[in-house]
Amino acid sequence: MGKMKNLLLMTLLVLSSFSISAKQILLGPNSNSQEEIQEALIDLEPGDVLTLEPGEYFFEDGISLDVNDVIFEGSGIDNTILDFGDQVSGAQGLLVTSDGVTLRDFAVLDAKGDAIKVIGADGISMIRLKTEWTGGPKETNGAYGFYPVESKDVLIDGCVAIGASDAGIYVGQSQNIIVKNSVAQYNVAGIEIENSYYADVFDNLASHNTGGILVFDLPDLPQQGGHHVRVFRNKAINNDTDNFAPEGNIVGEVPRGTGIIIQANSDIEVFDNDIYGNGTVNLSIVTYGYETEDENYNPHPKSIQIHNNRFGDGGFDPDVGTGELAAILFELSDGDMPDIFWDGILPMNQMLFGQPDDERLVISNNGDATFLTLNPIKYLLPFFDPVERDIKEYDGEVRPLPEVILN
Numbered sequence: 001m002g003k004m005k006n007l008l009l010m011t012l013l014v015l016s017s018f019s020i021s022a023k024q025i026l027l028g029p030n031s032n033s034q035e036e037i038q039e040a041l042i043d044l045e046p047g048d049v050l051t052l053e054p055g056e057y058f059f060e061d062g063i064s065l066d067v068n069d070v071i072f073e074g075s076g077i078d079n080t081i082l083d084f085g086d087q088v089s090g091a092q093g094l095l096v097t098s099d100g101v102t103l104r105d106f107a108v109l110d111a112k113g114d115a116i117k118v119i120g121a122d123g124i125s126m127i128r129l130k131t132e133w134t135g136g137p138k139e140t141n142g143a144y145g146f147y148p149v150e151s152k153d154v155l156i157d158g159c160v161a162i163g164a165s166d167a168g169i170y171v172g173q174s175q176n177i178i179v180k181n182s183v184a185q186y187n188v189a190g191i192e193i194e195n196s197y198y199a200d201v202f203d204n205l206a207s208h209n210t211g212g213i214l215v216f217d218l219p220d221l222p223q224q225g226g227h228h229v230r231v232f233r234n235k236a237i238n239n240d241t242d243n244f245a246p247e248g249n250i251v252g253e254v255p256r257g258t259g260i261i262i263q264a265n266s267d268i269e270v271f272d273n274d275i276y277g278n279g280t281v282n283l284s285i286v287t288y289g290y291e292t293e294d295e296n297y298n299p300h301p302k303s304i305q306i307h308n309n310r311f312g313d314g315g316f317d318p319d320v321g322t323g324e325l326a327a328i329l330f331e332l333s334d335g336d337m338p339d340i341f342w343d344g345i346l347p348m349n350q351m352l353f354g355q356p357d358d359e360r361l362v363i364s365n366n367g368d369a370t371f372l373t374l375n376p377i378k379y380l381l382p383f384f385d386p387v388e389r390d391i392k393e394y395d396g397e398v399r400p401l402p403e404v405i406l407n
Helices: 002-021 033-043 325-332 348-353 376-380
Strands: 024-027 049-052 055-058 061-065 071-073 080-083 089-096 101-109 114-119 122-132 144-149 152-157 160-162 167-172 175-180 183-185 189-194 197-202 205-207 211-216 227-232 235-237 258-263 266-271 274-276 281-286 302-307 340-342 362-364 371-374
Touching: 024 033, 033 049, 033 055, 033 061, 089 101, 101 114, 114 122, 122 144, 144 152, 144 160, 152 167, 160 167, 167 175, 167 183, 175 189, 183 189, 189 197, 189 205, 205 211, 211 227, 211 235, 235 258, 258 266, 258 274, 274 281, 281 302, 281 325, 325 371, 348 376, 371 376
Parallel strands: 024 049, 049 071, 055 080, 061 089, 071 101, 080 101, 089 114, 101 122, 114 144, 122 152, 122 160, 144 167, 152 175, 160 183, 167 189, 175 197, 183 205, 189 211, 197 227, 205 235, 211 258, 227 266, 235 274, 258 281, 266 302, 281 340, 302 362, 340 371
Antiparallel strands: none
């Protein structure tokens, strides 16, 4: 009995010491917010919570957090405003480089560079946050709103991203990702998953961007071969903002009026989405079209499944002035733009002998959606029509991808 009492006493002591050591710090706006908040972020210890009261906080420099297992929170995205409109230094508004961090309930406005950047985190939760450039779409806006890279177990939930000159919500070179219940508007790319593994993107609104949702894989990056991405129960609608990306940016090639683009990824499942109101094309599946010396890079998408989506009006105002996709598609279709476009480009051996069954494109149960693809062999030969529109040729069995579970 004595041993049990001692064990119970030790347990209570451990729990009480943890609760005593974990602090909640409460700060309000003042003329010295820059230094006060940065000092508080430096002094945090695991388990601590830093809470900002309602108000507007002004910054002339970026702030950073590198302490594990802490919470940095405000009092609501309309109540706690981190204003970087006068920022003169720092590459982003808020930089996080630690693990197990939760950010929630505040807004970051008019950052000089990226709004919220996270590098190399093992566990990052961004909940009910807002990033915005308040002057409207301009190429001088920061590139990214939410920008976790090289991270694991990424959660973006209930967030709002407005006005990014690259992507409002971007997750790159990361693994185990959930982006849900969020809104991306008036960005070049609304939501972008790039060079990443195992991502679920669902219950989001991507509207009034140049392109709504992008699933990309690019060469010359440490992590390549993006795969296992599910895009479902989203609204990729009314994406109609002219492309305002700075010159030379890869998303500068995205035509205004693009709903969803899949480029050079494998094992992608797009289902149960509403996709309409996109003036160039509702959904595109494309090969990376530029030369690269990266021998490890595979530019071809494979194992793409598009099923049980609801398509509406699309292709009614093609942006033939931006990049090549819209102009080529407009020419190939004689102006009768499809809902779903696949460029048809495959590795040479597959163009000659066919794809393996488990790599074939599957398009099934998408209502009255129209389709266009190219036969590259016919495209290279005279007297052949390379355009194929029979969507039934791609009907097949859907192999559902697994749900993403965060650790």
